[in-house]
Amino acid sequence: DAMVIQNPRYQVTQFGKPVTLSCSQTLNHNVMYWYQQKSSQAPKLLFHYYDKDFNNEADTPDNFQSRRPNTSFCFLDIRSPGLGDAAMYLCATSRGGGLETQYFGPGTRLLVL
Amino acid sequence: TQLLxxxxxxLSIQEGENLTVYCNSSSVFxxxxxxxxxxxxxxxxxxxxVTGGEVKKLKRLTFQFGDARKDSSLHITAAQPGDTGLYLCAGCYGGSQGNLIFGKGTKLSVKP
Structure with missing residues (x-):
C-alpha cells in the first residue's frame, strides 16, 4: 500500500497561473518535506513542517508556499509559476527528524507552458 | 556548509560486472x-x-559506512539491467529536523 501519495502525478500549468500540488501520508509521521528536483540533479529541499512548525530553506523563492492543515496532508503552492519552475516535486516524510529515515512519494512532474 | x-x-557497464559508488564528505553525518x-x-x-564501520548487505548490494561517518560506499556485484537507475546518497547531520544533504547522484546504466 502506498505510504506517501502525491497527486497529481503530472501537472500542466500556464506561466503565471497559480498551481497547487498535494501530498498525503498514511504513516502518521511528524515531519513532511517538499523537494524540487530538476533533470539529472539531486533533490533540493524547499521547506519542511515539523508538526505545525514551518521551516523554510533560506534560498527557497517567495513564490513557493506550503500549507499543512493536518498531520496527513501537505500542500505546495506555487503562486506565479515561471518556466524555470518546471521540475519534479517530491514530497517526503519522516517520523521525527534526527536519525529518522525519509520516505519519498512518487513525485509530481510540473510542466509550465 | 555540509557537502556530499x-x-x-x-557509469555504463555490461551485465555481470561489479561496480562501486562513493560518497565523501568532510563533515560527520x-x-x-x-x-x-x-x-x-x-x-x-x-x-x-548509522554506525561507523557498519556494513549492510541487500542481495547483491553491499553498503559501507566509514569508521569516521564521513563517507560511504555502495558496491554492486554482478550487475544486472534491472539495477539501472539513479543512485543517491543522502547524509543526515542530525538535529531535531533531520534534514538530508544529497549527493548529486550516480546514473548507472547496465547493458545486457
Missing part, C-alpha cells in the same frame, strides 16, 4: 541513506547506515 561528493556521476530512483518516480530507500 558522490562519484562517479555516470549521524546517518547516511542510499536511495535508488527510476525516471519519473520518487527515490526509493535502499538502506540507512
Amino acid at each position: 561528493e558522490q562519484s562517479p556521476q555516470f 549521524s546517518s547516511l541513506q542510499w536511495y535508488r530512483q527510476e525516471p519519473g518516480e520518487g527515490p526509493v530507500l535502499l538502506v540507512t547506515v
Whole structure:
C-alpha cells in the first residue's frame, strides 16, 4: 500500500497561473518535506513542517508556499509559476527528524507552458 | 556548509560486472541513506547506515559506512539491467529536523 501519495502525478500549468500540488501520508509521521528536483540533479529541499512548525530553506523563492492543515496532508503552492519552475516535486516524510529515515512519494512532474 | 561528493556521476557497464559508488564528505553525518530512483518516480530507500564501520548487505548490494561517518560506499556485484537507475546518497547531520544533504547522484546504466 502506498505510504506517501502525491497527486497529481503530472501537472500542466500556464506561466503565471497559480498551481497547487498535494501530498498525503498514511504513516502518521511528524515531519513532511517538499523537494524540487530538476533533470539529472539531486533533490533540493524547499521547506519542511515539523508538526505545525514551518521551516523554510533560506534560498527557497517567495513564490513557493506550503500549507499543512493536518498531520496527513501537505500542500505546495506555487503562486506565479515561471518556466524555470518546471521540475519534479517530491514530497517526503519522516517520523521525527534526527536519525529518522525519509520516505519519498512518487513525485509530481510540473510542466509550465 | 555540509557537502556530499558522490562519484562517479555516470557509469555504463555490461551485465555481470561489479561496480562501486562513493560518497565523501568532510563533515560527520549521524546517518547516511542510499536511495535508488527510476525516471519519473520518487527515490526509493535502499538502506540507512548509522554506525561507523557498519556494513549492510541487500542481495547483491553491499553498503559501507566509514569508521569516521564521513563517507560511504555502495558496491554492486554482478550487475544486472534491472539495477539501472539513479543512485543517491543522502547524509543526515542530525538535529531535531533531520534534514538530508544529497549527493548529486550516480546514473548507472547496465547493458545486457
